[in-house]
Amino acid sequence: MLDLEAMNNPFGDSKVVSNCSIFGMMEMSGQPVEGGSVVEAISNMKERSNGLGAGFAVYGCYPEHQDDYALHVMYDSEEGKELTESRLSQTFEIVGKGEIPTEPNGTMGPAPLLWRYFLVPRNCTTDESALVADEVSRINDGIKDAFVFSAAKNMGVFKGIGYPRDLAEFYRLREYRGYIWLAHGRFPTNTMAWWGGAHPFSMLDWTVVHNGEISSYGTNRRFVETYGYRCSFLTDTEVVAYAIDLLVRVHGLPLELAAQVLAPPLWDQIDVMDPGRAALYRSLRSTYAGLLLNGPFSVIVAREGEMVGLTDRIRLRPLTAGIAGDRLYLSSEEAPLRLVDDDLTRVWSPQGGVPIVGRLGEGVSYDYP
Amino acid sequence: MMSLCTASKDLTSIDSGVSFVEIDASGLEFRDLNNRIASAARSGARHIRLTRVYGQRYIGTRLNGLPPVTIEIEGVPGNDLGSFMDGHILIVHGNAQDGVGNTMYEGEIIVEGRCGDIPGMSAMGGSIFVRDDVGYRAALHMKQHGRKFPNLTVGGTAQDFLGEYMAGGRVTVLGLGYERHRMSFIGTGMHGGIIYIRGRIEEEQLGEGAQIKELKRSDLHFLSTQVERYRRLFGTCDEIGPKEFTKIGPTGTRPYSRLYS
Amino acid sequence: MLRTQLLPDFSIERDDSRCIRCQVCVRQCGFDVHRYDEDRDIILSDESKCAGCQRCAVLCPTSALTISPNRSSYAANSNWTRERISDLKRQAESGGVLLTGCGNDKGYPVYWDHLVLNASQVTNPSIDPLREPMELRTYLGRKPRKVEIANAEECQRDPLIKIETPLVFSALSYGAISAQAQESLARAAKQCGTLFNSGEGGLPRRLRKFKDNVIVQCASGRFGVEPEYLSNSAMIEIKIGQGAKPGIGGHLPGEKVSKKISSTRKIPLGTDALSPAPQHDIYSIEDLRTLIFALKEATNYEKPISVKIAAVHNAPAIASGIVRAGADVVAIDGLRGGTGAAPKAIRDNVGIPIEMALASVDKRLRDERIRNECSIMAAGGFRCSADVVKAIALGADAVYLGTAALVAMGCTLCQKCYTGICNWGICTTDPYLSKRVNPDVASQRLISLLQAWSLEIKEMLGGMGINAVESLRGNRDQLRAVRLSDWELDVLGVRGAGR
Numbered sequence A: 001m002l003d004l005e006a007m008n009n010p011f012g013d014s015k016v017v018s019n020c021s022i023f024g025m026m027e028m029s030g031q032p033v034e035g036g037s038v039v040e041a042i043s044n045m046k047e048r049s050n051g052l053g054a055g056f057a058v059y060g061c062y063p064e065h066q067d068d069y070a071l072h073v074m075y076d077s078e079e080g081k082e083l084t085e086s087r088l089s090q091t092f093e094i095v096g097k098g099e100i101p102t103e104p105n106g107t108m109g110p111a112p113l114l115w116r117y118f119l120v121p122r123n124c125t126t127d128e129s130a131l132v133a134d135e136v137s138r139i140n141d142g143i144k145d146a147f148v149f150s151a152a153k154n155m156g157v158f159k160g161i162g163y164p165r166d167l168a169e170f171y172r173l174r175e176y177r178g179y180i181w182l183a184h185g186r187f188p189t190n191t192m193a194w195w196g197g198a199h200p201f202s203m204l205d206w207t208v209v210h211n212g213e214i215s216s217y218g219t220n221r222r223f224v225e226t227y228g229y230r231c232s233f234l235t236d237t238e239v240v241a242y243a244i245d246l247l248v249r250v251h252g253l254p255l256e257l258a259a260q261v262l263a264p265p266l267w268d269q270i271d272v273m274d275p276g277r278a279a280l281y282r283s284l285r286s287t288y289a290g291l292l293l294n295g296p297f298s299v300i301v302a303r304e305g306e307m308v309g310l311t312d313r314i315r316l317r318p319l320t321a322g323i324a325g326d327r328l329y330l331s332s333e334e335a336p337l338r339l340v341d342d343d344l345t346r347v348w349s350p351q352g353g354v355p356i357v358g359r360l361g362e363g364v365s366y367d368y369p
Numbered sequence B: 001m002m003s004l005c006t007a008s009k010d011l012t013s014i015d016s017g018v019s020f021v022e023i024d025a026s027g028l029e030f031r032d033l034n035n036r037i038a039s040a041a042r043s044g045a046r047h048i049r050l051t052r053v054y055g056q057r058y059i060g061t062r063l064n065g066l067p068p069v070t071i072e073i074e075g076v077p078g079n080d081l082g083s084f085m086d087g088h089i090l091i092v093h094g095n096a097q098d099g100v101g102n103t104m105y106e107g108e109i110i111v112e113g114r115c116g117d118i119p120g121m122s123a124m125g126g127s128i129f130v131r132d133d134v135g136y137r138a139a140l141h142m143k144q145h146g147r148k149f150p151n152l153t154v155g156g157t158a159q160d161f162l163g164e165y166m167a168g169g170r171v172t173v174l175g176l177g178y179e180r181h182r183m184s185f186i187g188t189g190m191h192g193g194i195i196y197i198r199g200r201i202e203e204e205q206l207g208e209g210a211q212i213k214e215l216k217r218s219d220l221h222f223l224s225t226q227v228e229r230y231r232r233l234f235g236t237c238d239e240i241g242p243k244e245f246t247k248i249g250p251t252g253t254r255p256y257s258r259l260y261s
Numbered sequence C: 001m002l003r004t005q006l007l008p009d010f011s012i013e014r015d016d017s018r019c020i021r022c023q024v025c026v027r028q029c030g031f032d033v034h035r036y037d038e039d040r041d042i043i044l045s046d047e048s049k050c051a052g053c054q055r056c057a058v059l060c061p062t063s064a065l066t067i068s069p070n071r072s073s074y075a076a077n078s079n080w081t082r083e084r085i086s087d088l089k090r091q092a093e094s095g096g097v098l099l100t101g102c103g104n105d106k107g108y109p110v111y112w113d114h115l116v117l118n119a120s121q122v123t124n125p126s127i128d129p130l131r132e133p134m135e136l137r138t139y140l141g142r143k144p145r146k147v148e149i150a151n152a153e154e155c156q157r158d159p160l161i162k163i164e165t166p167l168v169f170s171a172l173s174y175g176a177i178s179a180q181a182q183e184s185l186a187r188a189a190k191q192c193g194t195l196f197n198s199g200e201g202g203l204p205r206r207l208r209k210f211k212d213n214v215i216v217q218c219a220s221g222r223f224g225v226e227p228e229y230l231s232n233s234a235m236i237e238i239k240i241g242q243g244a245k246p247g248i249g250g251h252l253p254g255e256k257v258s259k260k261i262s263s264t265r266k267i268p269l270g271t272d273a274l275s276p277a278p279q280h281d282i283y284s285i286e287d288l289r290t291l292i293f294a295l296k297e298a299t300n301y302e303k304p305i306s307v308k309i310a311a312v313h314n315a316p317a318i319a320s321g322i323v324r325a326g327a328d329v330v331a332i333d334g335l336r337g338g339t340g341a342a343p344k345a346i347r348d349n350v351g352i353p354i355e356m357a358l359a360s361v362d363k364r365l366r367d368e369r370i371r372n373e374c375s376i377m378a379a380g381g382f383r384c385s386a387d388v389v390k391a392i393a394l395g396a397d398a399v400y401l402g403t404a405a406l407v408a409m410g411c412t413l414c415q416k417c418y419t420g421i422c423n424w425g426i427c428t429t430d431p432y433l434s435k436r437v438n439p440d441v442a443s444q445r446l447i448s449l450l451q452a453w454s455l456e457i458k459e460m461l462g463g464m465g466i467n468a469v470e471s472l473r474g475n476r477d478q479l480r481a482v483r484l485s486d487w488e489l490d491v492l493g494v495r496g497a498g499r
Helices: A004-008 A036-045 A076-092 A127-142 A164-170 A216-223 A237-250 A255-262 A268-269 A276-289 A335-340 B030-042 B216-233 C024-028 C056-058 C082-094 C179-193 C204-213 C229-230 C260-267 C286-300 C314-326 C346-348 C354-367 C386-396 C403-409 C438-464 C487-491
Strands: A016-028 A055-060 A068-073 A094-098 A111-119 A146-153 A155-160 A180-188 A199-203 A208-214 A297-303 A304-312 A320-324 A327-331 A346-350 A354-361 A364-368 B018-023 B047-054 B068-077 B087-091 B107-113 B126-131 B153-154 B165-174 B192-198 B210-213 B245-250 C008-013 C032-035 C041-045 C065-069 C116-117 C138-141 C160-163 C167-169 C213-216 C235-239 C250-252 C273-275 C303-310 C329-333 C375-379 C400-401 C479-481
Touching: A004 A016, A016 A036, A016 A297, A016 A304, A016 C286, A036 A180, A036 A335, A068 A076, A068 A127, A068 A155, A076 A094, A076 A111, A076 A127, A076 A146, A111 A346, A127 A146, A127 A327, A146 A199, A155 A164, A155 C314, A180 A297, A180 C286, A180 C314, A208 A237, A216 A237, A216 C056, A237 A255, A237 A297, A255 A276, A255 A304, A255 A354, A268 A276, A268 C479, A304 A327, A320 C346, A327 A335, A327 A354, A335 B047, A335 B068, A346 A354, A346 C204, B030 B047, B030 B126, B030 C286, B126 B216, B153 B216, B165 C179, B192 B216, B192 C375, B216 B245, B216 C229, C024 C032, C024 C056, C056 C065, C116 C386, C138 C260, C138 C375, C167 C179, C167 C438, C179 C403, C204 C213, C213 C229, C229 C286, C235 C286, C235 C329, C286 C303, C286 C314, C303 C314, C314 C329, C314 C354, C329 C354, C354 C375, C354 C386, C386 C400, C386 C438, C386 C479, C403 C438, C479 C487
Parallel strands: B018 B047, B047 B068, B068 B087, B087 B107, B107 B126, B126 B153, B153 B165, B165 B192, C167 C400, C213 C235, C235 C303, C303 C329, C329 C375, C375 C400
Antiparallel strands: A016 A180, A016 A208, A016 A327, A055 A155, A055 A180, A068 A111, A068 A146, A094 A111, A146 A155, A199 A208, A208 A297, A297 A304, A304 A354, A320 A327, A320 A346, A354 A364, B192 B245, B210 B245, C008 C065, C032 C041, C116 C479, C138 C160, C250 C273
């Protein structure tokens, strides 16, 4: 996509703001399940969105291609498609490709061309993830009319302009199974005519859905840019994704600590911790001062094997968690949880700034004794 | 001054004079559900039961100006349950969400479970009883005038910023099932009203402008009535003595008077 | 006690040959500047307390007093002006946040003074408003996308409010102003077929008879927001911010919280009436939608809901969100909007001029094709009818007058409103001072203001060849600009004069 900024920000706002509803479901046994209840849940929260964007992320949806990188690409022209495919075949072996199956039902506006590819990197001697990330950037910044909206193994993002239920039907989500499902319903403050601007935001196998507005955006953006990220979308969600990628994938912090970088304890609280812990937190907070997310937010972030829910330190945005057997749910509101699951054994709202992490095979961690 | 508008349409036909009505909320958006509730109330229903409620908002708000109605809710009512309400009884057989009794004037809300953030925010009267826990900023900016004061009683615990900016009213937290309360910033910016929390509260847990005060006879009496009411509504086996409470009130009516010049 | 280091702001000169020792000045000054010395039979004045409100000078029967800016000054310094030095010294003495009243008085550009209006000639006749019909009537609210002929009456689903002139009295809360001043506004609004705004103080029972002319505010303090208050109104305004103090809460000092205020606002006597910074149930656009619909539900969808914001950097995006959240009116208050009390640092530094905000919001809503879904009201220091005409040309449906209304009633912008002492009896709840506003007289002054401006607006419209105000709304072609840079022309959407 040439001039991604202009596509996503037609009015030249200094930042693209949107708020919304978020939902996440993880089957911690790893068993892939259908997403009908996720669609029901996000649709139940219709009041929180305005039909100008919605989307889903599904982990485990391509079991027969689980070792290949699955790319979802939207095209505004055949030319874009040709250029992209030619580019891809240089770096990857294309072991599978085809249109993403869709079922237009007349409720949404015109959709771009939607294609998916299953790729194996050719002759990759370096870090595969970095290679894929690079290729995706090259396409998204350099090829006209082409936009990669998910690029990871055994994961797919399905998103566009419309209400969540309409998008779910359009993308035939009933045909997929996954062990993590994320969903989002958007309420942007500008007309979002572009499908690529909907959420979840994805970067490699990270996907983020987010409710709230980050007032520290300007600071966060400049900080991640010094580490080589490019904030072309000018959205808060994008900066959250890059921040987590930097902390977890690049710098190797566990997800729980990364969450504590984004929503750190107050200095007063750090001062009364025991010395070892205090030293760690002081170091994290001062080194990563530029990653403190200020402003109301609740986010759900997922990657292969993990899902985390986090709110800002003074809990200005709602988040409700629920557990039913092996399932962890995270939701903007409680009602949709009760609507879709009768077997909830525990339902709670987390303390601000304390993450709820679900891990494959391990269960839920919520460190607030 | 002319105002052009059409009144919202009645979409149900309810027999006039029937005093009990049941409404199945499934699939209804909030405006539609509230239309039906108002319609039933106008036709004489005094007791309405709603079933399969999942997230519909503002239940009870539309009844302003109508004679008192009792509404039972099965399911999870959406945000702002009973907001701006002027005097009805809402009973939730389960949990509620954010904004319970927001800017409430009169009436009673009973939640047989927990509720979310800001219950009783800016309330001026009426009462809210929550069996389990409440979220952040409960009783935020609650007000009172003369002898009319709002009342929030919680069976479990609350999260941070309880009673933030309180200007009046009463909050009682029973702490059932909890060894201690984890909440911080209690009563931040408080300049009126009283918070009673059963169990020990440390100074560090209080916000700017709040302080621990001594329980007086009138407090003990009030607490007994709250405990009694709670017991009758929800039942509990615990022995609760009124002296077990910590009383928190404002340090002054003008917490910020020295900040400005 | 340490004597202050500050120089007095004003000098008081008394022509002793004229002074007849009637002591009107002594009685009139709420700051206790003047006092009568019986032994020496003279009036002594302590200029250090003088606010320069001119009350004594105006009322002196022999015009013996001249109140002027203190000629004593520090060494000339463009950077460290006298005001900067004084403010700093005051802070060093008190350690507090400096408060002030009224609107931003700093030299930010006033774009109204750079815009000029068209007049019709030769190709298009101008219209004489004295002899030919000239319509100023405006309907505020959300209009439908289209009118279904078969069902014309039914298709206006959302309530509209009619005003006979595009001038509306801005939010002036009871507590910030006196009951008498508020009543004057109410009467004038009713007489002229327009509206007044109760501000966030609630509406005293006594003024409920003006329910068809009042915009009631649901602000962050939620003062007095009872069901009756909501239902006895023409429109409900959710106050998110105001131009004088974007982003921060309101502060009515305990001194001003009298018994009546306490009763209207439902807070204890003598306590500070604190309006929190945000509305604590609105932390996000979807929360605003929640409150908008809560109010609609509580009033059976019979009242238009307005959302008032301060003009800030991303006003267009916010306004778009507000309209999509269901508001019927978007009210924007610019940098120069007034207040009864605000920290000086905020009043003078936060926010953007209303001209820029209005132009960009109007443009944004049109680009998004949702302009017709709301009315825009503009506020923030309108000084004359020409300012109003230019605002309408930039896109406003109506204009809020705050400072202008106060000046009409007697205010001289001495900026001491936050003290609770107003010698003109307007911005005070002191019973002795408030008696100085006689609603019979003050309401007439306001009516005169509205009538004079309405007539001038008609003259200017007629001059442009327009006989209905809606033809001026958003009609930027009728404006040209002088001495503005390209980016300013671009934001305003106006051409340079000559082009």
